[in-house]
Amino acid sequence: xxxxxSTLPLAWKTWGILIVFGLPLAIVVMGELLLWLERKNSEFxxxxxxxxxxxxxxxxxxxxxSKIINLGEESLLLxxxxxxxxxxxxxxxxxxxxxxxxxxVLSEEIKTKIPKLLVDFIRTFLVLLxxxxxxxxxxxxxxxxxxxxxxxxxxxxxxxxQDVLGGLFSGLALxxxxxxxxxxxxxxxxxxxxxxxxxWRAVTLVNFSGDSIVIPNASIAKExxxxxxxxTPIHREExxxxxxxxxxxxRVKEVLLEAADMTDGILKExxxxxxxxxxxxxxxxxxxxxxxxxxxxxxxxxxxxxxxxWYANKRYGITFxxxxxxxxxxxxxxxKERENTPEEIARLxxxxxxxxVTDKELIQLAKSSTIDDFGxxxxxxxxxxxxxxxxxxxxxxxxxxxxxxxxxxxxxRRLKSGELFGLASLIRKEASLVTVxxxxxxxxxxxxxxxxxxxxxxxxxxxxxxxxxxxxxxxKIEKSLFV
Numbered sequence: 001x002x003x004x005x006s007t008l009p010l011a012w013k014t015w016g017i018l019i020v021f022g023l024p025l026a027i028v029v030m031g032e033l034l035l036w037l038e039r040k041n042s043e044f045x046x047x048x049x050x051x052x053x054x055x056x057x058x059x060x061x062x063x064x065x066s067k068i069i070n071l072g073e074e075s076l077l078l079x080x081x082x083x084x085x086x087x088x089x090x091x092x093x094x095x096x097x098x099x100x101x102x103x104x105v106l107s108e109e110i111k112t113k114i115p116k117l118l119v120d121f122i123r124t125f126l127v128l129l130x131x132x133x134x135x136x137x138x139x140x141x142x143x144x145x146x147x148x149x150x151x152x153x154x155x156x157x158x159x160x161x162q163d164v165l166g167g168l169f170s171g172l173a174l175x176x177x178x179x180x181x182x183x184x185x186x187x188x189x190x191x192x193x194x195x196x197x198x199x200w201r202a203v204t205l206v207n208f209s210g211d212s213i214v215i216p217n218a219s220i221a222k223e224x225x226x227x228x229x230x231x232t233p234i235h236r237e238e239x240x241x242x243x244x245x246x247x248x249x250x251r252v253k254e255v256l257l258e259a260a261d262m263t264d265g266i267l268k269e270x271x272x273x274x275x276x277x278x279x280x281x282x283x284x285x286x287x288x289x290x291x292x293x294x295x296x297x298x299x300x301x302x303x304x305x306x307x308x309x310w311y312a313n314k315r316y317g318i319t320f321x322x323x324x325x326x327x328x329x330x331x332x333x334x335x336k337e338r339e340n341t342p343e344e345i346a347r348l349x350x351x352x353x354x355x356x357v358t359d360k361e362l363i364q365l366a367k368s369s370t371i372d373d374f375g376x377x378x379x380x381x382x383x384x385x386x387x388x389x390x391x392x393x394x395x396x397x398x399x400x401x402x403x404x405x406x407x408x409x410x411x412x413r414r415l416k417s418g419e420l421f422g423l424a425s426l427i428r429k430e431a432s433l434v435t436v437x438x439x440x441x442x443x444x445x446x447x448x449x450x451x452x453x454x455x456x457x458x459x460x461x462x463x464x465x466x467x468x469x470x471x472x473x474x475x476k477i478e479k480s481l482f483v
Contacts, residue, residue: 015067023060027052043099047092055088073140082138090130094123184229185295188215194296208299228295234267236291237298239306242283244319249276252286252318259312260290262378265301267291283321304377311375342366348445352392352418354466357459368451374438381422381436386429389446390422396442400434402481411480414439423470426452433477 030052037045062081065071071078180186184195186205191213193205203220205213228235243252253274260272272290279285292301313320345366349355355362371394374380381387383402393415400421402411415421415436424430426449456463 015063019060019063019068023056026056030056044096047095047099050088050092050095055085055092058085058088079138083134086130086134086138090126093126097122097126179225180227180230184227186228187226188220189223189225191215233293233295234270234291235293235295235298236270236289237302239288239290239302240277241286241288241309242280242321243286244321245279245282245284247284247318249284249286251316252284255312255316255318256286256288256309259308260288260305263290263301263305263308264377265292265294265297266305267293307375308378311373311378315370315372315374340371342369345369345371345445348394349392352420354420354462354469357455357462361455361458365447365451365455368448370446372444372446374442374444376438376440379435379437380444381432381434383433383435384431386425386431387422388425388449390420390426390449390452391436392445392447393417393419393421394443394445397439398436398442399439400436402434402477411477413476420466420469422449423466423473425449427467427470433474 030048034045034048034052037048058081062078062085065075065078065081180195182195182198185193186195188203188205191205191207193207193213195203196206196212197204202214202216205215207213241256253276256274257272260266261268266272267290270291272288275287275289277285277287288305290305292298312318342363343366346359346362348371349362349366349369350359355365357365374396380391380398381400395417398415398421400411400413400415401409403409411434421434421436422432424432456466
């Protein structure tokens with residue numbers, strides 16, 4: 001046996017032993033790796049199959065032809081074998097990158113930070129690199145001459161494809177500078193939307209209407225754009241209002257800020273602010289500046305805020321200016337606003353069985369009371385705070401509720417027409433146990449607590465009835481909290 005081995009050429013000894021022992025060993029290792037991946041239900045299984053069943057046998061064939069049989073470099077069979085090996089290697093590499101990016105191996109946070117454009121660029125680069133290696137090392141192509149020959153043709157091709165290439169390089173610039181990423185809300189020109197895709201040619205946005213907007217990269221490179229999601233998702237909105245000259249600016253600012261503070265989605269920190277911008281011909285122009293943390297909710301928050309402004313202005317007597325040419329016909333008593341007169345308020349209070357007092361006392365209470373409107377979602381009482389008013393619901397539905405620090409609902413009850421709330425501050429002189437918010441547009445009689453206290457001093461029976469109502473209410477709350 002030793003004599004037989006001694007007669008073999010050195011290449012047969014070295015490469016033959018390597019192929020005979022190395023190939024089976026590599027196949028066994030790949031088999032174990034496949035079993036482990038199958039237990040993990042991995043997406044890399046097809047790649048390892050290609051390496052074990054195609055690439056390794058092809059490598060063995062190439063080594064036999066080139067090292068043992070010693071075919072010359074010009075052998076067509078050897079070149080075909082080498083080309084096939086490189087193609088399988090490039091294919092496996094591309095499949096590995098694709099699986100790595102789009103499988104569960106990488107976290108969602110990392111995958112969202114890898115633009116599709118970068119993945120496409122790496123794929124193209126590897127394909128071109130592999131083609132250059134095959135052409136140069138396997139087929140002996142002179143890449144220098146080939147590039148020189150393509151020089152003139154590339155100029156002509158570049159002129160013909162300048163728009164396409166412009167978009168390509170603009171896309172590469174966007175990729176390198178990362179001014180925005182998938183998931184960001186941006187404005188480009190007149191278009192606003194969420195970035196859904198960035199590729200070689202264009203950026204795709206989806207606007208608030210759910211429509212897709214495709215903007216070429218070349219156009220983006222020439223435009224200024226605004227990113228509402230970076231450097232932080234906190235974004236400032238500005239809303240302007242024209243208010244009458246008759247309303248004191250500081251009072252107007254207080255009302256506008258109160259409406260902003262009560263609007264869901266407007267941040268408490270940074271706090272909203274109000275600025276007086278200008279004195280116009282028929283009005284004073286104010287601007288409310290508030291911050292939001294989610295730009296996708298911007299239209300809903302804007303709608304909720306300006307809706308709340310109408311109700312707040314109506315309650316506090318803040319007036320929007322009318323047009324200068326608007327004409328009103330005066331018709332004496334017919335145009336007099338009756339609903340907020342003491343007589344009308346007293347009539348409404350008398351409908352409630354609670355206020356069994358003299359007409360004179362009821363008128364006195366009505367003089368310090370108002371009829372107010374609240375919109376859906378506005379809160380009239382906040383848990384843990386005292387109030388200087390109690391409320392009687394005339395129309396609409398409200399909800400009293402208690403929630404814990406985690407937002408879990410502990411108590412809930414609907415309040416309808418004819419019901420009173422705010423008694424804790426009146427009877428106990430304590431903070432409210434519940435939060436009360438409007439479930440629909442509601443109209444209430446708002447009564448000053450000081451006026452109510454004067455009324456109760458002269459009417460013990462009414463005081464006793466309200467005391468009983470407050471006690472019963474507290475018991476119901478305790479029962480719902482501790483059941």
